[in-house]
Amino acid sequence: QAATETQLPVQATTETQLPVQAATETQLPVQATTETQLPVQAATETQLPVQATTETQLPVQAATETQVLVQAATAAQLPLQPGATNSRGATEAQALSRSKDIITCEICNLRMRKKNVRLHLKRKHQENMDPIVSYHHLRSQCVDDKNCVFAVEKSFNGPPEPIHVIKYTSSLGDRLECELDRCKSNAQFANRIGILRFDCEHIQSLQFCPCATESEGCLSESTLDVLVENFWFSQQRKEDLLKKQQVATTNDAPLSVLLTVGGTETTFHVSVFEPNTTSFSGVGRVIVTHDNKANTWHCPCIDGKFTCTHKATAKWHLFEKMPDMFETANSPEEDFMCDDAEDIGAIPDDEVAERMIKYLISHKKIPADLPEILVTSSRDAKALSGFPKHLIPSETECTECGQNTLGDPQLISATAKILTFSGLVTGISTYRKTCLNCDMVYRYQDWQDGVHNFDDHLLLSIHLCLALRNALQTHTSVSRIIQVIELTERENFPNKDRILQAYLSFEGLTDHDYLYACDSCGYHPAVVVMGLHNEGVFSLPVSDIPNPPQNYNGEVNAHSFWEAVTMEVISHGLYPPGCKNPFVVEPTYHNWSPWIGPQTRRSDILLNTESEKVRMPDLSCGVEKYLTEEQLADEVLNLKLPEIKKLCKKCGIDSRGSKMDLVLRLRDKMDYTATYNKVFKKVRGASGGWAVITCPCGVIYSVKFNLRAESPSDFADLLLSWKIFPNITVYDNARGLVSHINKRCPEDTPFAIHEGTLLDHTVENIRQAAERKLKVNLPWLKRKKQPEDAGGHPVTGSAEHYCLSDVFHQSSNKHKSDVLRHIEIVPELAEALSSEFVEQLFADMSKNNYFLNRLTPSAHMFLQRNILHNYNVRKNTRAKEYI
Secondary structure (H helix, E strand, O other): OHHHHHHOHHHHHHHHOOHHHHHHHHOOHHHHHHHHOOHHHHHHHHOOHHHHHHHHHOHHHHHHHHHHHHHHHHHHHOOOOHHHHHHHHHHHHHHHHHHHHEEEOOOOOOEEEHHHHHHHHHHHOOOOOOOOEOOEOOOEEEEEOOOOEEEEEOOOOOOOOEEEEEEEOOOOOOEEEEOOHHHHHHHHHHHHOOOOOOOOHHHHHHHHOOOOOOOOOOOOHHHHHHHHHOOOOOHHHHHHHHHHHHHHHHOOOOOEEEOOOOOOOOEEEEEEEOOOOEOOEOOOEEEEEEEOOOOEEEOOOOOOOOOOHHHHHHHHHHHHHOHHHHHHHHOOOOOOOOOOOOOOOOOOOHHHHHHHHHHHHHHOOEOOOOOHHHHHHHHHHHHHOOOOOEEOOOOOEOOOOOOOEEOOOEEEEEEEEEEEOOEEEEEEEEEEEEEOOOOOEEEOOOHHHOEEEOOOOEEEEHHHHHHHHHHHHOOOOHHHHHHHHHHHHOOOOOOHHHHHHHHHHHHHHEOOOOOOOEOOOEOOOOEEEEEEEOOOOOOOOHHHOOOOOOOOOOEEEHHHHHHHHHHHHHHOOOOOOOOOOOOOOOOOOOOOOOEEOOOOEOOOEEEOOHHHHOOOOOOOOOOOOOOOHHHHHHHHOOOOHHHHHHHHHHOOOOOOOOHHHHHHHHHHHOOOHHHHHHHHHHHHOOOOOEEEEEOOOOOEEEEEEOOOOOOHHHHHHHHHOEOOOOOEEEOOOHHHHHHHHHHHOOOOOOOOOHHHOOOOOOHHHHHHHHOOOOOOOOHHHOOOOOOOOOOOOOOOOOOOOEEEEOHHHHHHOOOHHHHHHEHHHOHHHHHHOOOHHHHHHHHHHHHHHHHHOOOOHHHHHHHHHHHHHHHHHHHHHHHHHHO
């Protein structure tokens, strides 16, 4: 400290020139003592030469700062002084009181006193700065006087749009609610900080609302019948609307009310009853907007291109109250709601729809190999205006009831669109014909014009359909191709999911043979390789699968099942989105069939014993542990850390720690069935992937879409459904497959020799095989056995059957005798067979998971089978070209 004072003469001189300060220090002995006891401060000043220089230039300020520092240090070191304690306590109390009074606005994060919040909300977060008075307020209308629901204009400026408001006051409590998000946020914020009642400008304007008028009553069912007769609504839509009107009557609320606020000469708003509380109907009603000039409808519950019950209710109301508005609907130049995929062209009932679908499948099949000239003309039709403008069914007589002449063509849409690879073709008119005798409906479905009709409003060019097929073979989804076209042509296409359904209906009507056979190996290969693509799953809660009937014997009709799946993909063109589709195929144990080529399978009756995977007697319990806990834990490691944490919370496990810590905790808890099921569902989804049987060339012969986790029974179902059992079966769990088949077929088991191994399970054979000194020749794999064995394979002539392990899973075989199943023991197989191609197939197909796994179960099955079929066709074509 002395050295410091020596180095700072100016500071010392300054202190000498301040007698008042010296006197003050004399009167404060404790403070002086404190200065002596502060060597750290002196040292600090010594280490800061810049500060010392500054203090030299500003002596008065330096002295003042020194005094302030000393006073602060003194206050810190003398906590027991009564005066200081009382003063500091009072200061802290004031600061605490002040901090409680200061709050932060949740909208703009501004800090302010609590008493200023109301004024802040009005000034900063309300559009209307002027008070609500009789000459300055938002127009309003009473919509439901029983439930106190009003319609109020949204704002003083901008388009005149109405919103819903509830103002209910009683002795039991008040309910003030505005459906505008901004008003909700303000009211919730005011309530949290203690302002019991905060009225936005919409609620304040209700004091000037006119008195409620008498209710107009229910809508007439006869008006609804007119809409159905003119094919504007389907019969199902009529039933839904009548049920909804009954629910509204039960709740003592009007089904629909035409609003007088917020509309224009061409824009109409209808308030529609909605009993369910959702994000778009917080007050129990929805506002549907109709622009009569643009012929569009808008409802907040759904995209503008689709229909809903709210839009249908509004149409019903406007058609009854303002029928002149819909006169243009009968004009051939107009299309009532075709842009929104509405109910024009809807099928009257499900029976007629079924007859139509079966007629399309039997009479309107598209050839698998289309003429090149047709594809070329379809590609160039947009540029050359080659598409016909009026698409009328070619049928003249009814094929259902004899030779009855069909009625005149009925216009369905005058603004249908054809989607091409080079953009949209608009202004297309579609028609239908109806048999006056049996009510059979015929629609345009002639592929010869280079067009595929999906739903009379959306059509695809044949060239675009083929482009989408080839895109799927290169792992590019339909939505991505459409997005490329939109960006290139600068046009907006319809909903991409709807376009995918249109493409699936094209494949459903295409005459594919789905042969699933190799041109080299024939219909009955002697050597097969089996595997499971466990990542190809679809979302399906196991609890949603109903129990099979008590008399179910594990057999399913493959022809009927896949015909039903095909009918479903075609039916989407007859039922608008949101309508109940009776043709949807729901996953069940007793009606879920694999696919085996028609020449390879024993008959149309195939085996599917997945119902036996369910524990008895409770058929709705969790997933069977065909995956071990170790295997499942390994797959959990592939998840991201946030997903694993969510999974731990769902399983009631501590979610703190590293990724490995969480996986180990889950592994320890997997002994419990509930935890195992939750982890399995997260890792694999509810379904168990799809299993395949291939020949050595890599062509797929069979595919099975598992509802539950894989087990040897899935592959046993496929093999036992084949007409001829293969001589060599390669599978990663060979011993498990043999054990299952031997138990399942004890009297006529195909693996009767050595339990499917190449030699007897002697110690010497096992030792030589382990040392790779054992060789077993099977000459009939290259040259047919002469003479043939009784019941021998038609290709090899041998009746021997072996179940071997593939190269990738030989190290996981734990049983000593499994060494006798190695492929390399057989020279004929070691030279020609490589099970690697199956893994390559799965790696290739996993590139499709990003769009396939999002589909419904039936759509997933249909599209995957179609992709694998085209994969086989391409394999066979390349093999022929190589030859």
